[in-house]
Amino acid sequence: MSRLRERWEIFWFEPASPVNLGFCRILFFGALFALYLPQDFVAWAEVSPVFWKPIGLFRCLHLPVLSAPLLAVIQALWKVTLGLSCIGLFTRLGTVTSFILGAYLLGLPYNFGLLSHSNAILVFVLGIMALSRCGDSWSVDQLLRTARRRGEPSVSHPLMSGEYTWPVRAVWLIMALIFFGAGFSKLRRSGLEWIVSDNMAILLIQSNYSISGIEPLTAWGLHVAQYGWLCQLLAAATVVFEIGYPLALVSRRARWLIVPAMASIQIGIRVLMGPSFEQFLICNLFWVRWDRVFVRVFADARRMRSVAASTFTQDS
């Protein structure tokens, strides 16, 4: 029992460098900024109330559709806070504000008749980043702190801490719950028939009839649909990787297989069927150990420089 507890605590609070979380912050908020900068939420204020069908959070908190001018202000503010969070300036304020405003803006469209599943993960990750110390490294805030408190090594080089581990693991957990839920829903509602029938072939063909609002990138799905065994293989792979996704939490080997496989499946859905999952693909960046990537890149760069220098010395 004590071993289990120790492993649990190691999973959540193993001391880590702040570099990884800092870089995750840059990439995550940078990607969101790029993705949502052109998006206009103001148009929802002009939709007739006949479409209004409030969902969970909006119903509980009695959140209304704000007026167009107010929505314009909020969406501008949200995009600014995404940018500030990316560069790590006023990080705590930026991440908290982007979470609160993001929860409203990202959830708003789903009050108009369709509960979709692409934006919810972002609300969770925004909330986690708002609670985290993601601004301790690779941030303008850290540069300013270092300049103000020269000579304090703990400021210029924050110490290893579990504070930089748990947010990443929390994002892992969220992704595991989402994909497990998707796989479990398929098996609960349809059983193995979801895999062994013509279901996948039919889905691939239907996707080319303009059903999802987003056309598939290619017509390859129609070609794949001609091969029943291939469709069943794709269906089986989908369910296996969805149900098995939680294994990525506890096994490094499983992580190397499952995470890229699931990302590939989502890319494949975009190519063959239409629906896009940019939000999920963005969150995959939390699976990468960016601090190790840097160490590797810098080590390789140093090695190449020393090889080049010794070659130059020999030539001269």
Next chain:
Amino acid sequence: MNIRLGAREASVGMLSKQRVWLVYAVVLVITGESLFDIVTDTEHWPFSQYAMYSWVNRDYSLTLTRLFGVTESDPPREIPLTTFPYLQPFNSYRLRRALNWMLQSANREQLLGDALRDVLRRYEERRLAGQHDGPALQGVKLYRLYWKLDPWARNIDRPDGKNLIFAVTPPVEEKR
């Protein structure tokens, strides 16, 4: 490594007890509500059981509702309203789902009338603002379309069945 849940935060970077319990509380809420929705097959946004594509399709057919705009040309044409610029901020899928739940409501006539008039109004406002290049419309119709699936989707523009569900035209005053 040395994690001490009962210790106060020290300069070596250990978390405080309060901080640890905050993390556990967040994890508990996320996990608990997610598992609840998965087990009960329900959704409480942002939590969900993520049941998209979970039903089995057994028949090589497709039935869906689709909006068509009736142009002001003579004779009038019916054009499918499926592209985002025509329906913004909806896309065709979201709008179809919204109309489908109205179809199942007791006061569907009232709801559909208001909804389709709103679609037409926004379409025309955007057309007049130069935000899309669609033709002027005098009305909107909601059809239920049926296809027997062609393996290569060659009949996408020729559904095997097309039934009118509802239609609206704007009042004469709005047209002026």
